[in-house]
Amino acid sequence: xxxxxxxxxxxxxxxxxxxxxxxxxxxxxxxxxxxxxxxxxxxxxxxxxxxxxxxxxxxxxxxxxxxxxxxxxxxxxxxxxxxxxxxxxxxxxxxxxxxxxxxxxxxxxxxxxxxxxxxxxxxxxxxxxxxxxxxxxxxxxxxxxxxxxxxx
Amino acid sequence: xxxxxxxxxxxxxxxxxxxxxxxxxxxxxxxxxxxxxxxxxxxxxxxxxxxxxxxxxxxxxxxxxxxxxxxxxxxxxxxxxxxxxxxxxxxxxxxxxxxxxxxxxxxxxxxxxxxxxxxxxxxxxxxxxxxxxxxxxxxxxxxxxxxxxxxxxxxxxxxxxxxxxxxxxxxxx
Amino acid sequence: xxxxxxxxxxxxxxxxxxxxxxxxxxxxxxxxxxxxxxxxxxxxxxxxxxxxxxxxxxxxxxxxxxxxxxxxxxxxxxxxxxxxxxxxxxxxxxxxxxxxxxxxxxxxxxxxxxxxxxxxxxxxxxxxxxxxxxxxxxxxxxxxxxxxxxxxxxxxxxxxxxxxxxxxxxxxxxxxxxxxxxxxxxxxxxxxxxxxxxxxxxxxxxxxxxxxxxxxxxxxxxxxxxxxxxxxxxxxxxxxxxxxxxxxxxxxxxxxxxxxxxxxxxxxxxxxxxxxxxxxxxxxxxxxxxxxxxxxxxxxxxxxxxxxxxxxxxxxxxxxxxxxxxxxxxxxxxxxxxxxxxxxxxxxxxxxxxxxxxxxxxxxxxxxxxxxxxxxxxxxxxxxxxxxxxxxxxxxx
Numbered sequence: 001x002x003x004x005x006x007x008x009x010x011x012x013x014x015x016x017x018x019x020x021x022x023x024x025x026x027x028x029x030x031x032x033x034x035x036x037x038x039x040x041x042x043x044x045x046x047x048x049x050x051x052x053x054x055x056x057x058x059x060x061x062x063x064x065x066x067x068x069x070x071x072x073x074x075x076x077x078x079x080x081x082x083x084x085x086x087x088x089x090x091x092x093x094x095x096x097x098x099x100x101x102x103x104x105x106x107x108x109x110x111x112x113x114x115x116x117x118x119x120x121x122x123x124x125x126x127x128x129x130x131x132x133x134x135x136x137x138x139x140x141x142x143x144x145x146x147x148x149x150x151x152x
Numbered sequence: 153x154x155x156x157x158x159x160x161x162x163x164x165x166x167x168x169x170x171x172x173x174x175x176x177x178x179x180x181x182x183x184x185x186x187x188x189x190x191x192x193x194x195x196x197x198x199x200x201x202x203x204x205x206x207x208x209x210x211x212x213x214x215x216x217x218x219x220x221x222x223x224x225x226x227x228x229x230x231x232x233x234x235x236x237x238x239x240x241x242x243x244x245x246x247x248x249x250x251x252x253x254x255x256x257x258x259x260x261x262x263x264x265x266x267x268x269x270x271x272x273x274x275x276x277x278x279x280x281x282x283x284x285x286x287x288x289x290x291x292x293x294x295x296x297x298x299x300x301x302x303x304x305x306x307x308x309x310x311x312x313x314x315x316x317x318x319x320x321x322x323x324x325x
Numbered sequence: 326x327x328x329x330x331x332x333x334x335x336x337x338x339x340x341x342x343x344x345x346x347x348x349x350x351x352x353x354x355x356x357x358x359x360x361x362x363x364x365x366x367x368x369x370x371x372x373x374x375x376x377x378x379x380x381x382x383x384x385x386x387x388x389x390x391x392x393x394x395x396x397x398x399x400x401x402x403x404x405x406x407x408x409x410x411x412x413x414x415x416x417x418x419x420x421x422x423x424x425x426x427x428x429x430x431x432x433x434x435x436x437x438x439x440x441x442x443x444x445x446x447x448x449x450x451x452x453x454x455x456x457x458x459x460x461x462x463x464x465x466x467x468x469x470x471x472x473x474x475x476x477x478x479x480x481x482x483x484x485x486x487x488x489x490x491x492x493x494x495x496x497x498x499x500x501x502x503x504x505x506x507x508x509x510x511x512x513x514x515x516x517x518x519x520x521x522x523x524x525x526x527x528x529x530x531x532x533x534x535x536x537x538x539x540x541x542x543x544x545x546x547x548x549x550x551x552x553x554x555x556x557x558x559x560x561x562x563x564x565x566x567x568x569x570x571x572x573x574x575x576x577x578x579x580x581x582x583x584x585x586x587x588x589x590x591x592x593x594x595x596x597x598x599x600x601x602x603x604x605x606x607x608x609x610x611x612x613x614x615x616x617x618x619x620x621x622x623x624x625x626x627x628x629x630x631x632x633x634x635x636x637x638x639x640x641x642x643x644x645x646x647x648x649x650x651x652x653x654x655x656x657x658x659x660x661x662x663x664x665x666x667x668x669x670x671x672x673x674x675x676x677x678x679x680x681x682x683x684x685x686x687x688x689x690x691x692x693x694x695x696x697x698x699x700x701x702x703x704x705x706x707x708x709x710x711x712x713x714x715x716x717x718x719x720x721x722x
Binding site for chain 3: 186189193195200201213225226231261263264266267
């Protein structure tokens with residue numbers, strides 16, 4: 001399916017859309033609309049969820065972004081969900097896409113963004129003895145926070 | 153009892169054991185978080201083209217029966233404890249071979265947050281085989297060199313000749 | 326009910342992949358709940374090979390990052406490098422020359438051969454077919470030689486540079502590749518016969534691990550695993566990159582969606598790969614191997630998708646105008662496929678687990694774990710991967 005087919009599915013839920021590259025549609029979706037936007041794509045059988053990317057805009061900007069990438073043939077639709085650093089949570093899409101658990105676990109442990117309602121909050125990649133509250137992919141992560149006697 | 157005959161017998165037994173170990177060492181392989189490049193080349197040494205077993209090195213699964221620990225990977229945090237425990241479970245004398253750049257120094261992953269930075273950051277290493285990954289010939293060569301050096305130190309009288317290193321260095325057909 | 330206890334292991338051929346530590350009790354990476362022989366639940370903890378690569382890209386310049394990303398996986402190093410280079414080139418607004426793109430596709434297809442043959446051997450080993458393992462790895466040496474002749478290394482070929490490729494191909498190498506393919510094609514015909522007609526093999530694959538098309542589509546399964554369920558997903562076709570518009574690939578699918586189908590699809594993909602390589606060699610464009618790349622890449626975001634041997638590899642790359650990436654996100658194909666397998670596991674025999682996992686061709690890093698098997702009362706027994714593999718082999722004897 002095409003970008004053109006995706007656009008009408010998202011107009012109700014997105015506050016902004018853009019086409020940054022041919023074949024790509026970015027839609028800014030506030031987190032309260034995330035489930036509805038995802039449901040809309042899934043109901044229309046528009047593509048599949050290929051990945052979830054977390055972005056840290058930096059301590060000063062005070063914002064994260066969570067990107068949900070859906071692929072259909074050559075087209076990629078990305079739902080961009082802004083998340084404030086001091087209220088870092090998004091709803092889980094597990095009820096709609098049961099295979100999303102790994103992606104949500106990764107997001108949680110790497111960015112410290114709580115994914116509300118996800119069935120499994122265990123770490124996926126980080127070791128059991130990784131210190132709590134230390135999120136490696138945040139821009140303010142420092143090696144010394146990781147503890148352990150790293151030779152590095 | 154400290155009988156001189158006992159001592160002689162003990163030293164003969166020791167030499168027999170060393171001879172047996174060197175001519176037929178049992179190895180265990182451990183991946184401490186590598187990309188698997190080195191591991192598949194180690195695996196290739198078991199396959200018909202390289203056939204490491206003709207040099208007497210037998211790969212098996214238990215640390216308690218192993219003379220040699222063949223290690224790959226930069227040692228991730230998760231792997232560190234296991235690596236130490238495997239090493240501790242191996243009986244003396246034991247030897248550790250680090251295979252690949254990551255096992256030597258952390259390789260391309262130096263400085264990454266989940267990486268210790270090489271096998272010798274965690275346990276003592278006896279032989280280093282560089283490469284990214286080292287080819288099967290290099291792995292075999294390294295192992296044979298290690299065995300050869302054990303012979304030189306080991307002071308055996310009636311050792312059979314070590315496997316011909318030359319045949320390892322010949323270009324494979 | 327008792328958790329099935331492993332009998333004492335006798336010395337058999339061991340594949341040295343991953344930590345072999347039968348004596349060590351660890352929190353399970355795979356956890357299977359069983360009721361008698363049947364799996365009632367499955368969960369997974371990864372992380373053994375987690376090195377912190379995505380963070381690593383933030384401290385390396387664009388060129389250094391290439392060498393880092395190549396080493397995410399020793400089996401499919403080239404597709405990682407290709408995905409990255411294509412993405413960064415797009416951000417920089419440049420295109421690698423046609424000859425370079427063709428060579429990228431050529432190396433990618435050679436890599437697919439080595440990867441599928443490697444998988445065939447390992448999957449055979451999981452089923453107890455060690456002869457097939459030895460044969461397929463012996464044949465794999467043919468393509469290892471070809472890759473080495475072309476790029477200078479057997480593994481981690483480093484053919485890609487930002488802006489193109491660093492290795493060229495001459496008539497001698499072309500002849501060697503064509504000769505090698507002939508031999509491989511012959512051997513592959515034999516493998517196809519084995520996976521479709523060997524009775525013992527079929528007992529472990531036919532009708533097992535069935536995933537229907539709808540489920541595969543919804544769960545986001547990719548690669549040969551998806552195609553074996555009739556899903557038309559192949560990035561080379563859906564969204565051609567490098568030289569795949571010039572040398573189109575034919576879609577290989579099956580409908581049964583069982584393990585046998587996954588074997589057949591990969592073996593048939595080998596034939597298609599041989600054909601594509603011949604097509605590339607017959608029509609290689611002349612010209613440069615590289616185009617100039619700026620040191621600083623202008624601000625922007627891009628998505629780069631390529632078809633690794635295991636399925637779609639997804640890269641999201643963000644630049645901030647400097648000589649260092651702002652963010653590189655890598656989603657490997659094994660992750661969504663592994664998720665599907667865990668869903669599939671429920672209702673199957675524990676003895677089928679090794680083959681069902683082998684069927685998705687998991688990157689090895691995912692295949693060397695401790696297993697915990699729990700009975701309905703929650704008591705757990707620790708197994709190694711080898712224990713599970715042996716259990717499967719014994720069960721089907």
